[in-house]
Amino acid sequence: MSGIPEVIPLVELRSSCVTCSLRELCLPIGLAADELVQLDEVIRQRVPVKRGKALFLAGQSFHSLFAVRTGFFKTTILSEDGREQVTGFHMAGELLGLDALGGGKHACTAIALEDGEVCELPFTQLDSLSRQIPSLTRHFYKLMSREIVRDQGMLLLLGNMRAEERLAAFLVNLSQRFEARGFSAKGFHLRMTREEIGSYLGLKLETVSRAFSRFQADGLIKVHGKQITLLNITALKGLLGTCHVAQ
């Protein structure tokens, strides 16, 4: 397409961990330059994913981990009587599929909430590579234990906090993660519905909506549909009773 010489777009498209802007957040963290090149060879870069599509489904057999490059994902589990529980929201630089690493089957479903791209990391190759690069194994440990700690923070939230505390924790957490990726910490667009937020926080969508309205009435945030502006982050953090949820 167009008259641009092919070699240029090819170079552009052949992205790699070495040049990826997410390398400080993603799997490559702490790897030496030559190790990064090895990792690169194993990874299938820039797989596009359409909004609404599943990266994997709960119960599917596990082959690959996925690193989010761009876009926004939710992970969910389903109780057999049909209730959906959102277990997490995931953005650029985060790794999906760690819960399947042991069992051979995915335990949750990962759905794209907007169009995006992921890198696919075939696990068998990653596994053999980690035998040459011990720090890779240790990094997996780190990622998995971080996930455990994150989930346990959610247990604290679901077990102890009231609706507004939960929503405040959610907003502050999102804000910090956007900021770590170079986006604004104060204004962002929610990719998920009120119902998905509610599922994640153990609340009904009406309760989420009411809490948003109340925060707005109190001058803490500005809500315009899915567009959120944090007007007083300090006060929001004050609402948490200093419970902090990691990641």
Next chain:
Amino acid sequence: MSGIPEVIPLVELRSSCVTCSLRELCLPIGLAADELVQLDEVIRQRVPVKRGKALFLAGQSFHSLFAVRTGFFKTTILSEDGREQVTGFHMAGELLGLDALGGGKHACTAIALEDGEVCELPFTQLDSLSRQIPSLTRHFYKLMSREIVRDQGMLLLLGNMRAEERLAAFLVNLSQRFEARGFSAKGFHLRMTREEIGSYLGLKLETVSRAFSRFQADGLIKVHGKQITLLNITALKGLLGTCHVAQ
């Protein structure tokens, strides 16, 4: 002590993973005989722990994993405003400390709810051993991902289920774990208080107590203080709406 030749108690006391009755549940799962011997050499066996004592505290630097041999433990995290959240109860054959594997610091506190014994697994030695035994690394992955899946099951429980469903899930889960260890699935002694159960399940102790009473009135269980008898496990399972919590 006494007149018994010393060699006999010594043999008895020098326990090992090879002879341990928990080897089908604990870390050794799936290791070859010679690998088991290597693992044995790394482990400090039979460390006694008194009731009420902490195996480790949240924030302490991480050196060892602990495998429960006998006894019963709870793990907790503390929000800074003092609220305690119980994140799990742990019995023979279960591994404690996995959440610290990456971060270098323990994320939770582990407290003995009765006198018991643990095996201490110094992590640096385990780490270097796992470079000789690849299946050991994979087994760590498995244990950690199982922990993630278990926590996510708890998210479902805390996010979606009502008080009696939660308690039923708790009792059924305990029953299955006791049974897997060769104890009765129908009658057992709760080592934790109503308050600790409540913290784990996101309920107040009065609510736990009332739910116990109601189950008893309905003929599902018999309650005598901490002694519980399950009279109708099928009905209890029916209460769950087929949400099942792993481990």
Next chain:
DNA sequence: CGAGGTCTTGACCTCCCTCAAGCCTTGTGG
């Protein structure tokens, strides 16, 4: 045997859920 922790039960209240109605946003097709 007494003290302190633990458990049960009752009465009341509150926070969140449920149900319902209407509005807004987004996307699609004419």
Next chain:
DNA sequence: CCACAAGGCTTGAGGGAGGTCAAGACCTCG
């Protein structure tokens, strides 16, 4: 570009599950 449909959001009213407070019973262990 507009019309319309469908999903998503807000807001209100009412009800109920579980929290709070309190009193007394029951272990358990020094």
